[in-house]
Amino acid sequence: MRLNRMLLSTTLVVVALVIQVSVLARLHLPGAVPDLVLLTVLALAMVYGHVGGALIGFGAGLLADLAPPSDHAAGRYALVLCVIGYLAGLVKPENGQLKSATGPMAVVVAAAVGSTLLYAGVGALVGDTAARHVGLGGLLFSAALYDLLLAPFVVPGLMALARRAENNPLGESGTSAKAADVSSGWLASGTGLRIGSQRGMRVKAARARVARAGRIKGVKRL
Structure with missing residues (x-):
């Protein structure tokens, strides 16, 4: 008890x-x-x-x-x-x-x-x-x-x-479960934003390197 x-x-x-x-x-x-x-x-x-x-x-x-x-x-x-x-x-x-x-x-x-x-x-x-x-x-x-x-x-x-x-253990567990869901949702959304931003930065950096390489090759051909 x-x-x-x-x-x-x-x-x-x-x-x-x-x-x-x-x-x-x-x-x-x-x-x-x-x-x-x-x-x-x-x-x-x-x-x-x-x-x-x-x-x-x-x-x-x-x-x-x-x-x-x-x-x-x-x-x-x-x-x-x-x-x-x-x-x-x-x-x-x-x-x-x-x-x-x-x-x-x-x-x-x-x-x-x-x-x-x-x-x-x-x-x-x-x-x-x-x-x-x-x-x-x-x-x-x-x-x-x-x-x-x-x-x-x-x-x-x-x-x-x-x-x-x-x-009321059911109420407390329900509240904690809701809090966990909310916190996990916030973590998931924040992680998604960070991953998306990192991917965008990587794509931009790769495009910039390709463009610089193309310009360098063109100069050598001239």
């Missing part, structure tokens, strides 16, 4: 994690907690693509695993967000801009449900049965509802910020 992507992604993930731990987690809402870190990963993944989404998801999940008051094994949420970030990055369009809000909202709902299921599945493998006691159905519904309500205030703004901070 490029330096500007890393700096922006790190800043946004840290801010989202701080807000989630200090504000959203203390609302004591029924069911799941609104996942601002997940929404941040989704927004960046839909701009940077699947590779960037996977890297950002892994880093964000690892920070969430280590941040207090975490009560699960480190690496569990990192795996979840890495997979979710990779899959979300696959819906990135060619120009990096989505035409409507339907696609991102569908991605948010699918990511909320998928991350909850994957988190519960990984927990079941390591012996964590908390999802069974809380109720998996309630967790899925509340996670999708909270993230969907929060997404319009988070995802579009973060995507716009990521696109604005993103460098």
Whole structure:
């Protein structure tokens, strides 16, 4: 990843994690907690693509695993967000801009449900049965509802910020290519003028030598 992507992604993930731990987690809402870190990963993944989404998801999940008051094994949420970030990055369009809000909202709902299921599945493998006691159905519904309500205030703004901070290598290469074409054109035209002028001078010099030789021969004949 490029330096500007890393700096922006790190800043946004840290801010989202701080807000989630200090504000959203203390609302004591029924069911799941609104996942601002997940929404941040989704927004960046839909701009940077699947590779960037996977890297950002892994880093964000690892920070969430280590941040207090975490009560699960480190690496569990990192795996979840890495997979979710990779899959979300696959819906990135060619120009990096989505035409409507339907696609991102569908991605948010699918990511909320998928991350909850994957988190519960990984927990079941390591012996964590908390999802069974809380109720998996309630967790899925509340996670999708909270993230969907929060997404319009988070995802579009973060995507716009990521696109604005993103460098435009195509534009730069196009500009450099145009500059190269212009410079090569100037060089070609200048070289053609020099070659033409040199040829003209050589022809004139040859004609002058022929004329002088003719005059000298005429004098000798006389």
